[in-house]
Amino acid sequence: MLTYISIIVTAIFVNNIVFSQFLGICPFIGVSKRLESAVGMGAAVMFVMALATSVTWILQTAVLEPLGLQFIQTIAFILVIASLVQMLEIVLKKVAQSLYQALGVFLPLITTNCAVLGVAILVTQRGFGFMESLVYSVSTAIGFTLALVIFAGIREQLQLVDVPCSMRGVPIALICAGLLAMAFMGFSGIKIG
């Protein structure tokens, strides 16, 4: 139990995927202009990340490792993730219209979200078991959503501020992200278990 709590706290706060591992920066900058879209993106990432990590974990332990094919991991994982996202989009469209309307726009963007592939690879590198992988992927996605929501709140305020011409848009947003990352550094060193 303690290992799970440790994984959760570490993934959300200490090694936050955006602020300390630099994964998923593109959606972090791109989809954080409004609070609602940030929440939607976070939910979509959580859904896909949990699903993709479970499927790639099974693929890795049941197919690639017994056959000695670890070297095609990158190709296999990206194909699985891309087709998974496509499939998810089709299924959601048919089965859950309201969910599709909420998450649909974000799904195609997720294929090129390096956080999803990154987590799938990290999990195999660290040798996590299935449950640990699942917990890790969900809490990483929670960390991503947390970062995205905080940042979207800041950027909504930022639109009202008079910023020097060359700093408008992405530059000032990146500097704010830097300050946020500094705040998240305060969590480093926390250890549980």
Next chain:
Amino acid sequence: MAMNNKLRIIYDGLIANNPTFVLLLGMCPTLGTTGSAITGMSMGLATMGVLVCSNMAISAIKGFVPSKVRIPAYIIVIATFVTVLQMLMQAYLPSLNALLGIFIPLIVVNCILLGRAEAFASKHSVVDSMCDGIGTGLGFTLALTMLGAVREFLGTGRVFGLDVYPERFGSLVFVLAPGAFIVLGLMIALFNRINRR
């Protein structure tokens, strides 16, 4: 004239459409691997190698690939070259490979590669695509090296490992995560200002 045209393509990728400072693509490795000038440059060169190869291959196969399945086909081409690079680095540069870690397999999802495949290589000749790969790759390498050098300089007082001023005057935060965001933000602002003139 023909030569001029090729140089023009390279210049476009390097300065006018610099992937990092102007198009804002490939942010994750830009932030994640620029703790020092050397790691930034290595990452840039690794990406450039894959980009040149994938651009040429995609330009060569553009006639046979049905347009409906072109994106998955491009992804497979890119992933193949990334795997080749990964194996080469594991064999010949294991320490660098360990340093760049997860960012080497993640070249697959670098939007620069798919972006150039879709926007350039699928419409131009093999040689032009190679030039585009070189230009864009160099632009990316330049950006990562500059960012790495500035962070290394401010953080530890060194550039490319050479001492410039004593380390105790450096501010470590620039080597750590927050410095990556702040320095990149300031450099994009600087690029905006120069381009507007």
